[in-house]
Structures are given as structure tokens and as C-alpha cells.
Amino acid sequence: MKQKRPSIKDIAKALNVSITTISFVLNGKGEERKISKEVIKKIEDYVEEVNYRPNQVAQSLRTGKSKILVFMVEDIGNRFFAKIARIIEEIAYQKGYKVLFCSNENNDKRSRELIRVFHERQVDGFLIIPSAGIKKDIENLIKSDIPVVLADRYFEDLATHQVVINNYEAANKATQHLIDNGFKHPAFITIDTQQIQMLDRARGYRDAVAAAGLQSNILELPFETIQSPEGKQRITELLTGSNEIDSVFFSTNYLTQTSLEIIKDIDPKLIYDLGIVTFDDNEFFKINNPSITAVAQPLQEMGEELMRIMFKLLKANGKEEVPLMQSVLHAELIPRDSSKKK
Amino acid sequence: MKQKRPSIKDIAKALNVSITTISFVLNGKGEERKISKEVIKKIEDYVEEVNYRPNQVAQSLRTGKSKILVFMVEDIGNRFFAKIARIIEEIAYQKGYKVLFCSNENNDKRSRELIRVFHERQVDGFLIIPSAGIKKDIENLIKSDIPVVLADRYFEDLATHQVVINNYEAANKATQHLIDNGFKHPAFITIDTQQIQMLDRARGYRDAVAAAGLQSNILELPFETIQSPEGKQRITELLTGSNEIDSVFFSTNYLTQTSLEIIKDIDPKLIYDLGIVTFDDNEFFKINNPSITAVAQPLQEMGEELMRIMFKLLKANGKEEVPLMQSVLHAELIPRDSSKKK
């Protein structure tokens, strides 16, 4: 038979003390509240014996804290986000927090909905990789005094705690790397978005080709079309068209993935001729033939930094004013075979 | 200024009705409880106006339901689990449930800890990819009348609701496929575990080589050593040793990943000679040179089936007896270049 978990009340009855006393003891305030050693011992022993665990829902209702954080990403099925998620989970658990993950599909409506739902659920903090159009919502969230840390991207003229990488510099170097290796016509394939990290990467590319006196060649694909025939068509056109592209820099992992497929479809040998650099590293890029040069984001560091900031905010507890915490981490170019001039 | 969210009590005061009435109306019991049209309208309008949202924590405390499910996997950073997670998340959200993901690292102690923590948090159901030694804990969990569905693996002589694939058959066919393609010495690399899905895969392999009158050659690596020099050493030995291995069947994705690296290290050309088949597909296997033959698990279907069962259990609500629901889905062999005899 399923038997009810003991509550603080049951313990009180069994030990003939008040629930107040028990609560104090359980929360380590026994000494402070001058509860005698014997009573403390008695309570602790009994709690141990019946394996009492406080009901966290009741605690949440009373204290307004849930010990739950939310990590909102584009797609938890995507390696980049999943890896960070794993790191965040680990750190959170060590501190007694749980993490709810959710995917916004880069969609503003969905982001809004998710923020609303979790706000209602009294989560203690938000770690958000925001879609482009939810600046207002983020602002409101922050106004309601709940800890919010943005990752990967941010909003211009909205002061937020955030952890990003040096996108401009990294993209600039990556393009430079292609140029240094003798490529004369590096193209840039990216998604059509106003997200700042993508704009920065594009700027990095443009400045690098301009500095080298080369011509810039950018293909911007709408997010939705990437997997579609239309998107594939446009990539194919760029690669086989009349302009003499000799190398490509991809702004993000899923573009690379799709494009590598297309490149293989066009001609299995093409990949040996084309210079390739991609944003976001992947175990398989190392294995691939040829191995793929990548800009590796410091996932571990990003997760740690995000949580460091989050815990600072949680500690401050909306009481004291905290200075803005904004970290810019460094992504590292990992040169491999795909960017060597053949 | 941060202002308190309105509670049901505030509404009651504003409209001069009782909180009971409001609760009934909000829960769609207005008609049933004979609340007049006017009052219903009045309440609904006001609720809309002040954008009232019930406090879910309070609801949980009162009803004992949290509308939160847990999906426990080995490692949420692993593609296989992350993809299923995404599918589960999607279905859950549609039904108003949230999903907490957690990684047990294939570790019993950690699994236990996680189960305990979430049980305390009153989650409504568990979707679990269990580590090998937590049979007892799963049993207890089920006894406490909370919905539990296992995925990917199960326990012998413990009747659980579960969704698995036809591991034996799939492994058998995969090995057969190598043999059919002319490989005479297929090896099997797997992890050293008592997990049933791995044992089934091993059986599938053994039976296939035996049926063909070939010799079986199995390398079992402890889970912890896979990324370590020791593990790499043993894989290297198998591949370069005196026994004339001409092909390998990998039992799981992370083994393949590590091994492909090793193969590349041994000799970049080796991969073109070696026959390779792996369990678990990956976007990059299609792209790889040569493309890698894989046994693809039906992720979408697995997620859907898991949730179908979970919702059945949630609906039954521990009241009515539900028949055991056990699904065996079919993994599909996707032949690619790596298993063609050269």
C-alpha cells in the first residue's frame, strides 16, 4: 500500500514538539534559536529514521523560491546548445538547483509563450539565448526583478547581464585565415537575421575581405529555408555559379552541415578543392575527410560563466543593486585540412 | 515598481464574489455549479483585464500535481538523447506539461539521487533511460504509484512500461550486411555493461558470425575508459593487431566517434579499407568520406511512443489498472559506402 510521506506535522506529533521547532532545526537555525542540544538531536535522529524530506512545493509556495532555473535555447537537439546545457545542468545540480530546458525554435512568439509560462511557475532565474524580436519581453522580465542572463547574443541599447564571444574578431580572423592560405574568393554563407552575433560575424568577414582588397560575397538564407529545396538551391547556385568562389566561411553549424551535404551531392571531389571554415566545432569535423577548420566556441567556459553570473544574481536576491556583468569570451580558430590551399 | 501579481483573493475583493466562485469559473465548472451567466462573464472579463494567471505552485500544493515530467538520460549533451529530448519536449508542451531533463552519466548513484530529488519535487511522471543497477529503485518508484516509462533498455524480470528497439535483430542484420558484402572478419566493439540493449546487440552480432561460420571477435571497453588513453590503446590494438580484422561493427555512437578518430590517427587511408557499420545514425555519417553505414533508431517514433504511453498513465491517474505497455520499434539499417567491400 502506498503510504503518505511524513510531513513536518507528523513528526511534531510523534515527538511532541511544535512544528516551528522542527522547522528551525531542519533549517539549521537550531543553535541560533536556542533550541537545546537534546531536542535538536531528537529531531535529527527521528528525521533520519523516517527519512523525512521536506515538500519542496510547499517550501516554494511559502518562500516564493523554486530552486529551478530555465535555460532557453534555439533547439535543445542541436549539439551546440545541448553541450552547454549539459555543463549548466552539472553546475546547477551541485548547488541544489534544477534546470528546465526549452527550445524556442528561434521564434519570437514561442519565446514569449515560454517566458510567460515559466514566469508563472515561479522559476528563480532565466538563462536565455534570445530570438531576435523579444527585446521588450526580456526588458519586462528584468523589470519584474527576476535574474536574467543572456547568452550567445544580446540586444543593442538594452543593458543585460550576458555572456557572448568575440564574434567580430573570430570571424575576421577566420576569413583572414582563408586569405592567408591563398584563397582569393572567400564567400560567406549566413542566415538572414538581425541577431547581433550574426551581424558581427558578417562584419568580421566583410572587413577582412575589404582589408585584403578582395570582393565580398555573402549569401543570406532565411532561417526557415535552410533545410528546404529553395535553400539548397541557393547554396548550389553560389557554389556552381559563374562567380569564382574558391572557399566558403559558414556562420553557423547547421549551415555547414546542410552545405557539406550539398557539396557532396554536387561532386564528391569538390570538397577537396574548396576551402572551408565554419563557425562552431564538432567532433566529426576532426574526423571528416578532409578535416574541417572550425571556430570553436568555449562551451565549458560559457556554461561556467553563465552560471557564475546567475548565482551572483540569485545571491543578490533583487535586494542590492548589482553591477552589469558582461563577459566576452574568446573563440578559437582550429586550423585543419579544409582550409589548406590545394 | 514591482507589483504583486493578482491572486484569486484580489479578484474576489474587486468583484465582490467569493474565491470559491472564481475558482469554479476558472476551472470551467461554472455551468455545472450553476453559476449565473452574468457572474461568469463578469469574472472572465476581469480575469482577462488584469491578466490573472493562477499560481501554479499553489495549485501543485493543493492538487499534488505539478504538470512536470522528468526525462532522465545518460547525457543530454549526446546527440541521441538530445534529439529525443527535443521531440519529447515538443509533445509535452502541447499538452501543457514541462519537461525537466537530467543526465545520470550512466551512474547508479547519480540515478538514484536524481530519482529521489525529483520524486520529492512531486513531478508527475518519469521517462527514464536507466543505468544498469537501479532496478530496485525503479521498482520502488513504480510502487509509489507514479507513472514510469523506460526507454532504450529495460530490466529482465521487472515488468515495466517501456519503449525499446529490436536490438538483437538490428545488430544481427547489420553484421549480416557486412558478411554479405564480403567481409570475413567483422569485429564488434562495445561497452562492458550489463545493460540489456547492449547484450542484445552483442548476441545479434555473435549469432550472425556463427551462422556464417565465421569467428567472433568482441572488444568490450569499460564505459569510463572510452575517452582515456587506455581505451584508445585497446582499440588500436584490435585494429592493428595480428588477427586479421577487416571490418568493425560499433555498438553505440560514442564508440564510433572515438574510433573514427583513432582510425584516422593510425592511418588516414585505413578508413577506406575497413568495413564499418555503427549503431546510431548521425548527420555527419552521411557527409563523411566514406559515408558511414548506420543502424538508425527511429527517434521521432520513440519520442512519440514514450509520450503516448506516459499520457495513458497520467490519464489513468493511478486509479484504474493499466495493462503493461511495451513497444518494440524497428531500427533501420542505412547502407552507405563504409560497408562496401573495396
Added chain:
DNA sequence: CATAAATGCTAAAACGTTTTACTAGTTTTA
């Protein structure tokens, strides 16, 4: 020796819901 302070505890309110049991008035039934 009277008062003040410290000691060791407890009663009860509060968090925001759901739900059971009830009520006062109106309508129907026999």
C-alpha cells in the same frame, strides 16, 4: 528583592489554490 534579560520553546498566520459542506432563498411537487 524586584526587575530586566535570557532561555527554550510554541501558536498562529501566511503563501494561493481546490474542494467539501453548507446556506438562504426560490420553485416544484403531492
Added chain:
DNA sequence: TAAAACTAGTAAAACGTTTTAGCATTTATG
């Protein structure tokens, strides 16, 4: 026309905690 049944609600308990305010005793202080 008295009793039964219905209508349109409401009061209050309960879920399991935390926390404020307070209450007897005992000990210290002047």
C-alpha cells in the same frame, strides 16, 4: 400548503511549509 428540490452561490478547511510574535521559566543585574 408543507415538504422536497433546485438555484446560486459562500465559508472554511486543507495542502506543507516558514516566520513573526509571544509566552512561561529561569538567570542575571543593581
